[in-house]
Amino acid sequence: MSIEYRGEKFAGYNKPKRTPDHPKKSHAVLAKEGTTIKLIRFGEQGAKTAGKPKEGESDRMKKKRASFKARHGKNIKKGKLSAAYWANKTKW
Secondary structure (H helix, E strand, O other): OOOEOOEEOOOOOOOOOOOOOOOEEEEEEEEEEEOOEEEEEEEOOOOOOOOOOOOOOOOHHHHHHHHHHHHHHHHHHHOOHHHHHHHHOOOO
């Protein structure tokens, strides 16, 4: 199932994709919650993020991940229609 929205193709609702050609944002998602549909761009292009937790991860990366979650916790709780939710799920 492929969805086209504003000239951009998405694999489906709530499925983030990389946007390497976008000048500022690294990812985009066509978020859907109930009947509300919203295009959300998130993540800084070229930013070094912690990614998924790894075995033997350095303390620096653990602190980086914890800082992001603490700093954006209120926005992450807003749900699927917030960029922080998707950045937390995809990049951190």
